[in-house]
Amino acid sequence: MAPVLERLVIDRLGHEGDGIAETATRRIFVAGALPGETVSAEVEGETGRLVEILTASAERVAPLPGHDPDCGCCPMQHLASGPYLAWKHGLVVEALRQRGIEGPVDPIVPIGLGTRRRAVFTALRGPAGTVVGYNRRGTHTVHSAAGCPVLVPAIARRLTALEALAGRILAASKRARMTVAATDGGLDVAIEDSGRKLTLADREALGRLGEDGAIARLTVDREEVFLARAPEIAIGGASLFPAAGGFLQAAAPAEAAMVEAVLALAGASKKPMADLFAGIGTFTLRLAGKSPVTAVEHDRALLAALDRSVRHARGLKKITALRRDLFRDPLTAKELEAFGTVVFDPPRAGAKAVAEALALSKVERVVAVSCNPATFARDARILIDGGYRLVRVQPVDQFLWSGHVELVAGFIR
Numbered sequence: 001m002a003p004v005l006e007r008l009v010i011d012r013l014g015h016e017g018d019g020i021a022e023t024a025t026r027r028i029f030v031a032g033a034l035p036g037e038t039v040s041a042e043v044e045g046e047t048g049r050l051v052e053i054l055t056a057s058a059e060r061v062a063p064l065p066g067h068d069p070d071c072g073c074c075p076m077q078h079l080a081s082g083p084y085l086a087w088k089h090g091l092v093v094e095a096l097r098q099r100g101i102e103g104p105v106d107p108i109v110p111i112g113l114g115t116r117r118r119a120v121f122t123a124l125r126g127p128a129g130t131v132v133g134y135n136r137r138g139t140h141t142v143h144s145a146a147g148c149p150v151l152v153p154a155i156a157r158r159l160t161a162l163e164a165l166a167g168r169i170l171a172a173s174k175r176a177r178m179t180v181a182a183t184d185g186g187l188d189v190a191i192e193d194s195g196r197k198l199t200l201a202d203r204e205a206l207g208r209l210g211e212d213g214a215i216a217r218l219t220v221d222r223e224e225v226f227l228a229r230a231p232e233i234a235i236g237g238a239s240l241f242p243a244a245g246g247f248l249q250a251a252a253p254a255e256a257a258m259v260e261a262v263l264a265l266a267g268a269s270k271k272p273m274a275d276l277f278a279g280i281g282t283f284t285l286r287l288a289g290k291s292p293v294t295a296v297e298h299d300r301a302l303l304a305a306l307d308r309s310v311r312h313a314r315g316l317k318k319i320t321a322l323r324r325d326l327f328r329d330p331l332t333a334k335e336l337e338a339f340g341t342v343v344f345d346p347p348r349a350g351a352k353a354v355a356e357a358l359a360l361s362k363v364e365r366v367v368a369v370s371c372n373p374a375t376f377a378r379d380a381r382i383l384i385d386g387g388y389r390l391v392r393v394q395p396v397d398q399f400l401w402s403g404h405v406e407l408v409a410g411f412i413r
């Protein structure tokens, strides 16, 4: 059925930032529209494509010059800062409310421009050249990240070079995942699904790129092409060593805010702590400043990176790393008894099995870190029903102008 042009009044913002219009018969999502606005949109099913803003909201602001409203990276540039931060804060409050939790949710920690130090781009080699950037909403095309205001300058100013690099590696018409992290040693670049086997000549030519100091490490399809310098990030007395293409908190100021909240909520006890879903040790290494820490993680590459950090660090309490699938084989209530505080930071699916084990345990303090308010609220309900009290929730805006929100929450038994 062809789309129909409709006049819609926007009631509120959805989780992804789309304006939502409730009509007599259905709910329509309109990207780019704000609450209180009257718009005309081409409607197909539940989706309305914004055609014209008939009455604009007073909260609407002009996006930065050059912004493509369909760029999937930051769809909320058109909303003023105050209401934008209130909307994100509200996503956390609402997720808790839906689980019957009236949580004390602190104001969200905002994030500035030019702070995204890790980006997962799509690289697309087409007939007119190679583009490195973000998927355009609702299409298979890629919007170049050149000029992207959220990236740290170390990545933003090298976009053209990154596009040339991807162009040399990708097979024709290939779409690949390109993870770029800015580290103290230079960029850590990992390309996956390149569609091509690199020849010896390719490797030699690519290896020379390591000489100019910009790229610290290049990994293609999980194979290290060159390592010019260690891709490390100093964090006081220790260093984080990101794994090629692996998880790293995306913005240093957001990581700092999360670490501050984790340390405050973990308490002052010197009893051993556990850091579950520990990754490369972002929280483990900080927690080990005051207590012995057991770090549990499933990914071998991340555990190897953590091991490297532990070997380089000075003045920390003992860190024990454990490989375990925490979804299938969570620590039991009995195993958890060894710890005074348990921190967990799962992927978007949350940590239901871990929360259930904690609910049966005697662990005094739990600190939950989450990138998904809905699964966090589900796990918080389990902890509260198991006898914990929610003391504080600290939302953090790690992904500026997106629908993502991070949070750190403390529970005490």
Ligand SMILES: C[S@@+](CC[C@H](N)C(=O)[O-])C[C@H]1O[C@@H](n2cnc3c(N)ncnc32)[C@H](O)[C@@H]1O
Pocket (backbone or CB within 6 Å): 247, 248, 249, 277, 278, 279, 280, 281, 282, 283, 296, 297, 298, 299, 302, 324, 325, 326, 327, 328, 345, 346, 347, 371
């Ligand atoms: C949001 S990241 C957090 C990493 C770390 N806390 C940090 O801040 O750098 C989630 C972590 O959970 C790990 N993970 C995913 N599934 C897992 C599982 N089934 N068991 C254990 N760890 C898992 C991932 O490898 C990843 O390191």
